[in-house]
Amino acid sequence: MDESFRIEVERLSGALDQLDYFAVLKIEAGAIPAEIRAAYHRESRIYHPDRYATVDDETFRGQVARIYRRINEAYTVLRDDARRRKYSADVAGPDRPRKLRFSEEDEAEVKGAAKRRTVEQMGQTPNGRRFFSAALADAQAGRWEAAERNLRMALTYEPGNERFKEQLALAEKNRPKQDFRIK
Amino acid sequence: MSDDIAVGIDLGTSYSAVATFIDGKPEVLTNEWGERTHASVVSFLEDGTVLVGNSAKRNIITNAENTVYSAKRLIGRFFFSDEVKKAQAVMPYRIVEGPNNAVRVQVGERVLAIPEVSALVLKEMKAIAETALGHEVRKAVVTCPAYFNDNQRQATKDAGRIAGLEILRIINEPTAAALAYGFGKDISQRICVYDLGGGTFDVSILEIGRDVFEVIATAGDTYLGGDDFDDRIMAWLADDFQAKHGVDLRQNKFCLQMLKEAGEKAKIDVGRDGQAVIKVEGICQTPEGQVLDLEQALGADQFNRMVMDLVQRTFKVCDEALQSARMTASDIDAVILVGAPTRLPIVRQSVRHYFQKDPMAGINPDEVVAQGAAIQASALQNRSAAAGGQTSYLLDVTPLTLRVGTAGGWAEPIIDKNTPIPIEKSKTFTTSRDGQDRVRIRVYQGESKKAEECEFLGEFEFSGFRVGYRGEVLIQVTFEIDSNGIVNVSATDNETGQKASTTINLSSGLTEADIKSASDKNAEVVLAGHPAS
Secondary structure (H helix, E strand, C coil), X not given: CCHHHHHHHHHHHHHHHHCCHHHHXXXXXXXXXXXXXXXXXXXXXXXXXXXXXXXXXXXXHXXXXXXXXXXXXXXXXXXCHHHHHHHHHHHHCCCHHHCCCCCHHHHHHHHHHHHHHHHHHHXXXXXXXXXXXXXXXXXXXXXXXXXXXXXXXXXXXXXCCHHHHHHHHHHHHHCCCCCCCCC | CHHHCEEEEECCCCEEEEEEEECCEEEECCCCCCCCCEECEEEECCCCXXXXXXXXXXXXXXXXXXXXXXXXXXXXXCCCCHHHHHHHHHCCCEEEECHHHCEEEEECCEEEEHHHHHHHHHHHHHHHHHHHHCCCCCEEEEEECCCCCHHHHHHHHHHHHHCCCEEEEEEEHHHHHHHHHHCCCCCEEEEEEEEECCCCEEEEEEEEECCEEEEEEEEEECCCCHHHHHHHHHHHHHHHHHHHHCCCHHHCHHHHHHHHHHHHHHHHHHHHHCEEEEEEEEEEEXXXXXXXXXXXXXXXXHHHHHHHHHHHHHHHHHHHHHHHHCCCHHHCCEEEEECHHHHCHHHHHHHHHHHXXXXXXXXXXXXXXXXXXXXXXXXXXXXXXXXXXXXXEEECECCCCEEEEECCCEEEEEECCCCECCEEEEEEEEXXXXXXXEEEEEEEECCCCEHHHCEEEEEEEEECCXXXXXXXXXXXXXXXXXXXXXXXXXXXXXXXXXXXEEEEECCCCCCHHHHHHHHHHHHHCCECCCCCC
């Protein structure tokens, strides 16, 4: 191991708190998932603490360990689409200095948004969601009568849900017409 | 050079193996009898020596009370856990309660912690390696199931220290298997490791990019293994026997052991030959003194029906791992089977059906984990790695969500499952009373929002920070998961930057002093069948 690498490790470990996750992984801010993974593998080959397990200098090993923990942190956030979207927007904004590391609040926000999306799309009650998703599967498979039954069940839990009603109208239109009149 | 030899040890529920890296490839070491795997059974003999391995396994029946097996099912667990209760009912050895809800095993007058029992298995592995290599062995990489929690990992590490080994690393069994499979092959693949052991089941999904082995997701069940298959056969045999003779074999621990042995043998026979003939002469006596034999025949179809639900359970775990990895079964390029129960045709067929792919051939399911551990042991000892790079890099993840307890019995997530390790995360806590001089936090691992449904790791108490009004003192607590998957917690006062001192309460683990004294005791133990060192 040459001296210039030692200097680089010392500099990088000291500068971590001024770097965003893209800089930690040495990639562009708009990197796509495949590039992020490739960068993670590339940086792991350089900074993986196992590589320096036999180095006696404890300070150096501590610095490498610190860098590598941050690489893992960066990868954890950037490999996830929802987290990456939020993070990219945050570090490009005016709050950048405070947003370099993904915080608990950011995490909660991403999770909250995901939950809101499910609720919006799939219904507000567990039972409503259950019947609605069953209905969607039925509709996909062309079982319109089953879809209609499931949607009616879903609507008993959430009578006001507009999306459920929309789907029900669709199912009613598509299901085979039956004629109950006695001829 | 002798201190540069490091071995890889697969410390299994039923069987263990030891391997080392010689001439560029991993090699499983055999004992003097040429055996490559060794029963994880510890038998305490009358002369004070301890017998470990396949010969100790034969003592389960003749020296039942003094023979301990399947200790891994108990390691790192609390005395009140279901697994321990179940073990108490079926194990012939005595399981007693230790301090802080810990589990102890009592053999005669001796009371041993579970890591002490595992340490005796490790001592045997060390002795086998030393005999085979002709050198002293002081360092090792030891494997554990990927789904092991912090308590179980810590206990495994303690076992190594008690055995007088420097534990270079605890690595996950499926990761070790993947390493042994992909090592030196220069492949780029997505693989799934399906690891059904004696007592645990793990699935890991990895992306191998030449020398990098990245674990994308892992899932498991630490209550599912080959032993459960044996149990099914035992239950069937016992029910049938009871119907015929009116005697319940499960009431007597001696009969139960014979039954267990018969069940295990039947499972192996039916897997290999498609049928099994079970015959145990004189398994018990009726109250009238009549000696009864156990005789039965088991066909493959009947066996498959008995265990189908267990096999199905493994695929629920596979579903979970694939979902976490955001993949489907068709994204997997290769499936690797690990663990002896994966030799069963029912398991192989089901795996083929699930992944629509033949599992990789040419991999020895009993040895691949020890081989992977040996590769990693050698990598951690490689002095030229720092300059030239390594031949393999393991990028592993934490299998369980790390949580802190909050008011009302909830547990709030800190580090999600499947996060790459080593990793750290900080959280700020504050005091809730004026003049409060200590802060306590309880740490859990698990997937439930309710604290009681998660595994309790310990209570950390921080003190030595500034004393102020409530809400005024901010304490930053840093949770770190290291490369072994072991959790460390530390705290600093946000304002002064002063590190608070930490004490761990309520942990069922061993203290430094316990380990020291256990290690001294372990060193004195003479292993039967080895020359005293």
